[in-house]
Amino acid sequence: MFIKLRQFITSRYGIPVIVFTTYLLLNHGITGPAYLSDEIGYLDKAATIAGSLVHLSTSWFGGYSLMISPAFMLSANIHIEWLMVLILNALMWAGSAALLQYMLRTIYPKTEPRTIWFVTIGTMAYPSWLSMSGYAFSTSGFVLVFLAALATLLKSKLTNRGWLIIAGLLSGYLCWIHPLGFLLVGLLGLLFIFQSVLRKKLIYSIVAVLGALIGISYLLVIEPIFEHIMSGSITNDVHYTNTLTTLLSAATGIHFWLQAGLLLLGLLLFVIVATFGTALYGATTIISQLFKHKDQWKAQLLDVNFVIKILSVLLVILVLFSTALSFAASGQLRIDQWVYGRYTDMYLLPLIAFGLLATWRFKQALIAAGAVIITGIILSLATNAQNTSFVYDNKVNIQGLWPMFVASVFHVDYYWLWAILGGIGIAIVGLMGTKKYKPFLLLLFIPITLADVGNYLYHHTVINQHSTVSSLYQDIKNSYKETDCIGFTPVPDSNERFNLYSYYLHGYDIRQISFAQWLRDNCSGPYLTYTLPPSLPDGVQVTGQEVSTKLLLISHVGTGSATVTPTLFR
Structure with a gap:
């Protein structure tokens, strides 16, 4: 039995299984995303792809969101969704380990398999990989697609047209995950043009253009679609757009x-x-x-x-x-x-x-x-x-x-x-x-x-x-339909909490609006704020408060209703 186990561990399947199991077990205690806008942006886009209504539009790229979107298709339970994200992340790193092992065996054919095994394990022990598997960051998907692009390029031996085209497609998709993908597209483009000149074959130039077109298509087509679907009352949060302009302006000093x-x-x-x-x-x-x-x-x-x-x-x-x-x-x-x-x-x-x-x-x-x-x-x-x-x-x-x-x-x-x-x-x-x-x-x-x-x-x-998060979000889920709109104070200091609740309440029409706007829009759902409005109209009362953050839950209780004792959400 132990001999068979050892043979399996040292086989090409052993390392992916070790990586998947280790990464998932050591991160299973992470119960949800942090408030970081990156994580929330990727998760909300994944929920949107799965068909949920999300009003928080961000400019974080959507390629990784597409890769984790099955988590939101398989369950409507927020905790199961998050567990599925962790499982998908661990699978991505297991795939990266398998691709790395294949590449090393191919590039170093004379090196002992045992050495390749230890090098692969040693590389996958790098602390960042394990830690990133517990976040909903694009790194997990980016590394997998990057290695897949290199592996298909390696498989092509720079001569097989089919594998070359796949390498071009993968490099283009890398740009859908993060803007840094354009670095690979640029280098591969130069490489393929160089190969086209040396070998006097047009296919290399075609592959170079293909990768660039796939990458640019995200900026011109996919991102505008995301912004149109998700924007709602929230303006698009730009993270990359002004980088080049700022850089050129600063570079004069x-x-x-x-x-x-x-x-x-x-x-x-x-x-x-x-x-x-x-x-x-x-x-x-x-x-x-x-x-x-x-x-x-x-x-x-x-x-x-x-x-x-x-x-x-x-x-x-x-x-x-x-x-x-x-x-x-x-x-x-x-x-x-x-x-x-x-x-x-x-x-x-x-x-x-x-x-x-x-x-x-x-x-x-x-x-x-x-x-x-x-x-x-x-x-x-x-x-x-x-x-x-x-x-x-x-x-x-x-x-x-x-x-x-x-x-x-x-x-x-x-x-x-x-x-x-x-x-x-x-x-x-x-x-x-x-x-x-x-x-x-x-x-x-x-x-x-x-x-x-x-x-x-x-x-x-x-x-x-x-x-x-407290039980507040669960109370909202139990008390209101997903079609109900929810107001959230637009004060800048509240952005972290709004980001978090946009994920936990994805599917609801949650809007970052003022209290007055919430009343004007006749929102049937509650209003969440840190500051009690100067006056509450008849039929509107404070019905709850999140103990840890002092976030107030203001709800419609009906005209002439008796005063409600606020529920404390812990």
Whole structure:
């Protein structure tokens, strides 16, 4: 029995099952979304696709929402819907693990299957993947589709038309999930045009155009449809539209370029530290291979294995630069934004694996460790109250930064300490990467586990402090029909709670309007507000209050009705 179990675990099916089971079990305690507009935006779009009425329109892209929409088609119970989202997320990461294992076996045919198995497991142990599986963020869907695009490109060997077209379609769909997908479309477009010239075949140019058309179709067709269906009384919340305009305006000043350079250092610090230097080893090995055989560069770019590797490096570099430039244009930053990792995480997975399979040199690790420590000190000296908000840091954006959780033991959260701990970790891992000490690499699971626990506790803290819903929403569901309209105070400070209830009450005609507008619209449902209106007309009373947030429930009780004792919702 144990022999069969071992054979299954080490087979091509073992890793996806391990990843699915681990990711789902370790996140099943997450009872719902946080108040973050990203999560709510994706969930509300998924509910809309499934046929629910949702008035909260956001500009978060809808590709991931389409992938989780079956959760809202299978059940009308909000708790089952959320559990289904977690299951779908875990399935996406299991699929990513299977695709990664296939790619590594194909690109490294001479490497022992056992080594490929350990590298795949090691890559999937990266803390951000596990943590993201517990959020309704687009990362889960993005990584799956990205790896599927690379895997189909690999399968095509750059010659099979059918697989090339599928790769083009998948790269285009990646743009439906997140704007960063356009980076892959752009690079693949250049690659296919290059292939078209070298091979003198038009099919490559067609595939290049196909990916771009699929991506652009989201902006021109799909997003306007979402906005039309979902807008209602809520204006479209724009997150990406003005980025280019702001960037071009800010780029004329020297301060912008200094800040962008400093940001680039911080973003590099994140990648190197979060991966214990492995992403750096992978990138330098691949780039050195390109320059080592400069006379054979055409042959290399016709080799699909090398194309996959160089794409993985270039995509991470492009994300680093684009993130640094966009953040530099946004003015004052949060602590987490100087070492922001969530965007890089979307393209990072293959590079970690290539780094684990690269040749490590202890000298290289020492140089990386020294550079990281110097960068941390520079960031500590350069950030101040004028350019950084020290009040709030969003740890969901830096989940892979394991020294952050080690440093929390000392109750010190700052760049110099993160960098010193990260530098020490890189040096130790670099030493363990040599043949003599390789078995000790298993000790890496200590800081990784610490990061996993830290991410889980942070997620729970966010939910407990901001996102726990009371029985108020259930009372509304029991008392009103889904066709009834519900008013919600439009005060800016109430947006977090409105976002949350737009999800828990999806299907209802919930509108962010004033109390006077609620009366004028003859809304048959209740009105939710933090401030009691100066006067309540006859037949309208406060019928309840959410204890934790002091949110009031104002309802129509009928003209001449006796005073109702408000229900306290806990």
